[in-house]
Amino acid sequence: MKVGKIVLLLLLLPVLGFASELKGNWVLDKSEIDYKVTHPLHHVIGKSTEARGKGICSAAKCQFIVAVPVKSFDSGDSNRDLHMLQITKGADDPLIQVNVVFPNPSNKAIPKEISADLEILFAGQKVNYSKVKLGMVSLEPGQVRVTAVISLSLKAFDITPPSLLGVPIEDSVPIQLDMTWKKVGTSAVN
Amino acid sequence: MKKSKIILSMGLFVFLVTPLFAEETLQLNDTQPQLVLADAGTASDNSLNVNDLGFTQADLQSDLSQKDLDTRSDMLHIHQILGLTTEVSLLAEFVVGITTANNVENGSTDTSLVSTLGYTTLALYAATASFEMFAPKPKNKKQTGNTGIHVALSWIHLPLMILVPLTGDMLDDRIANNQPLGNLGTVHGVLATALLVTYTSSLLVITF
Numbered sequence: 001m002k003v004g005k006i007v008l009l010l011l012l013l014p015v016l017g018f019a020s021e022l023k024g025n026w027v028l029d030k031s032e033i034d035y036k037v038t039h040p041l042h043h044v045i046g047k048s049t050e051a052r053g054k055g056i057c058s059a060a061k062c063q064f065i066v067a068v069p070v071k072s073f074d075s076g077d078s079n080r081d082l083h084m085l086q087i088t089k090g091a092d093d094p095l096i097q098v099n100v101v102f103p104n105p106s107n108k109a110i111p112k113e114i115s116a117d118l119e120i121l122f123a124g125q126k127v128n129y130s131k132v133k134l135g136m137v138s139l140e141p142g143q144v145r146v147t148a149v150i151s152l153s154l155k156a157f158d159i160t161p162p163s164l165l166g167v168p169i170e171d172s173v174p175i176q177l178d179m180t181w182k183k184v185g186t187s188a189v190n
Numbered sequence: 191m192k193k194s195k196i197i198l199s200m201g202l203f204v205f206l207v208t209p210l211f212a213e214e215t216l217q218l219n220d221t222q223p224q225l226v227l228a229d230a231g232t233a234s235d236n237s238l239n240v241n242d243l244g245f246t247q248a249d250l251q252s253d254l255s256q257k258d259l260d261t262r263s264d265m266l267h268i269h270q271i272l273g274l275t276t277e278v279s280l281l282a283e284f285v286v287g288i289t290t291a292n293n294v295e296n297g298s299t300d301t302s303l304v305s306t307l308g309y310t311t312l313a314l315y316a317a318t319a320s321f322e323m324f325a326p327k328p329k330n331k332k333q334t335g336n337t338g339i340h341v342a343l344s345w346i347h348l349p350l351m352i353l354v355p356l357t358g359d360m361l362d363d364r365i366a367n368n369q370p371l372g373n374l375g376t377v378h379g380v381l382a383t384a385l386l387v388t389y390t391s392s393l394l395v396i397t398f
Contacts, residue, residue: 052245053243054242056238065240075335078338079337079396082254082328083263083266086256086263090259091252091255091256092256095240099238
């Protein structure tokens with residue numbers, strides 16, 4: 001009898017205990033999103049901590065949405081921030097919206113890294129990025145830290161790169177994401 | 191013993207059958223309507239919508255319209271070009287001023303070149319400043335970073351840009367009327383140097 005219970009417990013353990021820790025509804029708890037602009041004469045980093053996001057992970061796949069107001073980025077120079085707002089058409093398209101989809105690695109603990117498909121809506125343009133690596137660290141039960149670096153091309157978003165002394169900034173602008181997600185429940189998840 | 195066998199069998203059954211249900215869930219999810227990622231107007235029970243993120247109008251509304259931002263950018267671009275032209279004129283004025291001062295010490299009374307350059311620089315400076323002053327700006331926004339330094343320096347070089355031509359004009363009068371110059375030449379020189387230094391600094395701190 002005892003042996004039977006132990007075996008049963010062992011057999012059910014994967015089903016009960018580790019059934020996809022990602023499954024559930026998620027909300028962005030805190031975040032820091034940085035962009036880095038490179039010019040032969042100097043580098044600029046702009047930061048925003050005002051991103052908001054939600055996510056739904058079913059047994060099959062995870063869908064997340066993150067949005068951040070363009071005007072919330074602070075590069076430490078008010079005029080540069082206004083210029084950034086102008087070239088990215090931030091008054092007409094005030095949000096940078098990122099939609100993330102990836103298959104849920106079911107029956108596993110939170111993976112260290114996943115490949116996700118991203119759709120970025122920025123400056124009135126929609127650009128898809130496939131197989132973007134997202135780093136994941138489980139901070140505590142129901143809390144995950146997600147980090148990623150996405151290299152955006154200004155040309156892809158139809159943004160004219162600003163120039164200094166006739167020399168434009170580099171087309172590639174790395175965006176560094178550092179986000180902490182919190183699980184809020186599983187009621188709406190299939 | 192029989193009971194344990196039954197429990198064991200049930201356990202095995204659950205263990206083996208669970209992946210089948212998981213597969214079924216996968217199929218169900220795949221047949222559901224796909225998330226319309228960038229369409230803010232579409233929402234279903236299980237979809238994610240940017241409107242659900244709770245951004246308020248204040249979070250999104252820019253202090254300036256896109257048209258004003260574009261106008262501002264254009265005007266500041268002209269401000270930059272005129273500012274660089276003023277710098278060249280100011281440097282030329284400074285060099286010609288030193289040469290004229292030496293010539294005056296040697297008895298010359300011709301100050302026409304330095305005067306002309308001085309007024310040209312003043313006109314260019316005024317034009318440069320006007321393109322910044324009349325450019326649309328957000329209300330109640332503190333200027334930070336290098337822009338803040340650029341603006342702070344303007345409070346020094348703006349009065350200097352008034353005082354330098356004024357003392358230069360007074361010097362012109364005294365030279366033309368063969369009156370003693372006193373310390374006015376030195377004062378003019380110091381003010382002109384301070385103007386060149388502060389103006390050049392305000393130019394160097396600005397990036398894009």
